[in-house]
Amino acid sequence: MAFFAISRSRPLTLLSAADLATENERLERECEQLRRAVASHAVVDQALGAVVALGQIAPEEAWRALRDVSQRTNTKLRTVAEHVLAFAQGAELPEAERLELRRAIARYRR
Template sequence: MLRAYQAIDMSHRLAADHRRHADRARTEIEALRRENAQLYKALAGRPVVDQARGVLMAAGAHGAQDAWEVLVDTSQRTNTRLRLVAEMVVAGAADGPVAPHIAAQLRESLTRHAAER
């Protein structure tokens, strides 16, 4: 009889261990799915960011890193997503609309970065 209780107890412990492992795996899978979605979104926005860097390099930023810093600076100072700032820079190069506060901050960032050089 004692062996039967021991077997049942062991079975319960194994089932509990299995549930813990399954819960941990589910949590990890969800975290990986969120990270994957974020990376996909970042990758989708990459071409427009690279185009904006090229526009800024032509407008006075000295190199790719300076252009990147101008985009990031403008994004942070205007509390605007980087991709949206980049889209406006690219649209502005084609005489499209650029929000006035973004345009003003871009000019300020370009001037600041040029002065630092």
């Protein structure tokens, strides 16, 4: 069975076994990156819901609050989101994040 690569510049280029293996590895890496992105997005979405409930603010403001906390504490957004979810379940929020989240909620609640 022959396999071909299709592109705008070189339609129907015959692929060797090595080309197929390389393309397969590239696609597997891309698929793993997409899996991580979807998982990260879910964590951030859940944290947004927690901030909406805890801060009694609109979802748009909750997004801004999370983003502000991330930027002002130099912490990745996903990490802040994980901390907020843990906080919503009774864990401690790191002090810098706790202070920034309190300030952000106050800013956006107005």
